[in-house]
Structure formats: C-alpha cells, structure tokens
Amino acid sequence: MKLKVGTRGSNLAKIQATAVVNILKEAGLDAEIVIISTKGDRIQHLPIHKVGKNGVFVGELEGALREGAVDIAVHSLKDMPSKIAPGFTLAPPPAAPADVDVFVGTGDKFREEDLASMVVATGSNRRIAQLKHFYPDVKIVPIRGNVETRINKVESGLADGTLLAYAGLLRAGLSHKATAELNPTRFIPSPSQGLLGIELAEDRRDLLKVFTQASDPRAAFRMKVERSFQRELNASCASPIGIHIEEKEGEILLHGCFAETAEDPLIYATVTTTKEKASDDVFELVRKVKGHE
Ligand SMILES: NCc1[nH]cc(CCC(=O)O)c1CC(=O)O
Structure with a gap:
C-alpha cells in the first residue's frame, strides 16, 4: 500500500511534500501526495494572525492524520504551534536551505538603510515590529497570498519591496527574486524558519525511524532549541x-x-x-x- 503524504496545495507546500515522498522512496517505501485545503489558505482577505489564534494551516492536516486519510502531514515547521496535538509527534527534519529573511524589491540594489523611507508589504507581526524597531518611519502595507502571489503584487507596484523567508524562495526555484539577504541578528528569523514539520501519529515508530535516519543534525538541533524558545x-x-x-x-x-x-x-x-x-x-x-x- 502506498503511504499518503498530506500537504497544503501551494506550490511551495507541494515541493516540501515531494521532499518527504523522496525520503520515503529512498528508504524503499512507496508514497504519494494528498492535497488538503486549510482555513489559512481559504481565508485570504485577513492578516494571518486574524484568521485564527494558532495553527491556521495545521488543523485540517491533523484531521486527515486522525482519520487515517494520510499517514504523514507535511507543514512548514514555523507555522506549527508550540504544543503538538495529543497523539501526534514531529519527526526530526532534514537539512534546511536557510533560516534568514530576504528583501525582495523592485530595484536591483538594496542597502538596509533604504528601508527608512520605503513602502514595505508584509503582514507578519514579527517583520513589522523589526522594521519599525530600526526604521520608525517605514511605511507598511498589508499583503497575503502564497510566495508567488506576493512577489507578483510587489512587482505590480503594491510596494517598494517585501520580506520573505529565503528558504521558501530557494525551494520554489525563485532565489533570483531575492534582492539581498537581511542581517539575521536584526531581522531575526521566525523560530524554525525553513525547517520542515513532519507530523505523524505517535505510534508510527516505523516512519519515525525512517525520518530520524534521514534527518540533519543541525536541523534537529535548531528544531529543539528554537521550539523550546x-x-x-x-x-x-x-x-x-x-x-x-x-x-x-x-x-x-x-x-x-x-x-x-x-x-x-x-x-x-x-x-x-x-x-x-x-x-x-x-x-x-x-x-x-x-x-x-
Ligand atoms: N508564514 C507563511 C510561511 N510559512 C513558511 C514560509 C516559508 C518557508 C519556511 O519558512 O519554511 C512562509 C512564507 C514566508 O514567511 O516567507
């Protein structure tokens, strides 16, 4: 029987799920992707922290795990709440491409000081707080949507630029859209940014073993320290x-x-x-x- 790997339907989510399918295949297991739509994907007109209190991208995937419709749910670990629902566990992740945020702008040059007078599109409270901390006069406009949508909105003139996770751009083959990496000691990334959240039923020791063997020591260390923070x-x-x-x-x-x-x-x-x-x-x-x- 084919293992079912549940994921959201965005391009990035499917790429992340494919990485998980490949880990299973390397271990000699057959697997396929099952796409599940979440509340966070369906409600596009609100800033993300207003869609739901916690784990707005997570609930439906856990429902599918609970019903046995999928064997594994793949998330971006940074979207997962601090406490995992009872009965489930997170496997240690494979290597992450990067944790940093990047600036994606309409110009081809970027100096951090330029942010002081820019219009920046972001809906993330972390990014807004960091921008305002260093550049109190920066102008912020809200933005929602998947990575490709956000880049399109900026390129159509919504703002001078946006801040995104470099990991998402790298995975989606969009790293050429990054104008510059931001200093990660100032624009400190979200806990677990760039790490995969591989969620399983606690009793699937067989699968946990496969993912543990494919995990990266540095990524597992990041998961432990950053999630405890x-x-x-x-x-x-x-x-x-x-x-x-x-x-x-x-x-x-x-x-x-x-x-x-x-x-x-x-x-x-x-x-x-x-x-x-x-x-x-x-x-x-x-x-x-x-x-x-
Ligand atoms: N908050 C949405 C979200 N969840 C995961 C990623 C990117 C990939 C990652 O950090 O694993 C993004 C987009 C972004 O913040 O740029």
Whole structure:
C-alpha cells in the first residue's frame, strides 16, 4: 500500500511534500501526495494572525492524520504551534536551505538603510515590529497570498519591496527574486524558519525511524532549541518573535527578539553558549527578551 503524504496545495507546500515522498522512496517505501485545503489558505482577505489564534494551516492536516486519510502531514515547521496535538509527534527534519529573511524589491540594489523611507508589504507581526524597531518611519502595507502571489503584487507596484523567508524562495526555484539577504541578528528569523514539520501519529515508530535516519543534525538541533524558545515564551502567532542560532569560532550565539503583542516594544538579546549547553541556555535568552535581565 502506498503511504499518503498530506500537504497544503501551494506550490511551495507541494515541493516540501515531494521532499518527504523522496525520503520515503529512498528508504524503499512507496508514497504519494494528498492535497488538503486549510482555513489559512481559504481565508485570504485577513492578516494571518486574524484568521485564527494558532495553527491556521495545521488543523485540517491533523484531521486527515486522525482519520487515517494520510499517514504523514507535511507543514512548514514555523507555522506549527508550540504544543503538538495529543497523539501526534514531529519527526526530526532534514537539512534546511536557510533560516534568514530576504528583501525582495523592485530595484536591483538594496542597502538596509533604504528601508527608512520605503513602502514595505508584509503582514507578519514579527517583520513589522523589526522594521519599525530600526526604521520608525517605514511605511507598511498589508499583503497575503502564497510566495508567488506576493512577489507578483510587489512587482505590480503594491510596494517598494517585501520580506520573505529565503528558504521558501530557494525551494520554489525563485532565489533570483531575492534582492539581498537581511542581517539575521536584526531581522531575526521566525523560530524554525525553513525547517520542515513532519507530523505523524505517535505510534508510527516505523516512519519515525525512517525520518530520524534521514534527518540533519543541525536541523534537529535548531528544531529543539528554537521550539523550546517559542514554547517557553508561550508565543501565539500574533506575537513578534524571532530566534537565530549563530555558530562562531566554536561558540554558539543565540540571538532573540520578542514582544507580547505588535504594539509592545520589541526587545532584542543575545546569549553566548556552546552546542552542549544551548538547550539550557535558551531559557536565559527567554528571560532576557522578556525584559528580566
Ligand atoms: N508564514 C507563511 C510561511 N510559512 C513558511 C514560509 C516559508 C518557508 C519556511 O519558512 O519554511 C512562509 C512564507 C514566508 O514567511 O516567507
């Protein structure tokens, strides 16, 4: 019997699901993609944090898992809530192409300071809070839709540019649309940005083993540390939150930013640690971004 891999219908989602199908095929298992539409895809006129409180792209896929209509649900891990529904688990992910955000603009040059006087299209509370933190006079316009739609809207004149996850552009073959990479210690990426969320029923040890063998140690480390940061801050998808793990001369720097709501000031902090201590020291970063020194 063919394994069924559930995914949303966007181009990027299908590319991510194909990567999962290929992991299964490499392990000698036959698999096919099953497309499932989610609330986040159907409601296109609202900013994402108004569509639902948590996991607006996740509910229907978990429903399909629960009914047995699919064996595996593939998500962008950054779209997943801190707590996974009972009975399900997340497999450690394969290597991610990048965690950073990029600027996608109408011009061919970009200097970060130019943002000060630009019109930037984004609906993400994290990106809005970061833009306003460094460039209080920046103008923001809302935007929704999948990656291709957003790029089309910007190219049609909606704004001077938009901020997107580089991973999505790389996977979709659209990396030539990126004008420049943003500094990940200032435009700190979302927790788990670029990582695949491979969700399974807890009792599918057979599948968990296959994905564990295909997982990337660095990606698994990012998932552990970045999701514990998100969980500990009890962040909803409306809370501006970012974390970036930098490896530097044998040390690990944890860069984070957080605000309870889009109206609160964004607090930035950095903690220096090691690979071995990072999972404990991430709680130090949590305290700092909450404003407790
Ligand atoms: N919030 C929507 C979303 N979910 C995952 C990605 C991109 C791929 C990823 O980060 O894994 C995007 C688009 C974006 O933020 O540019």
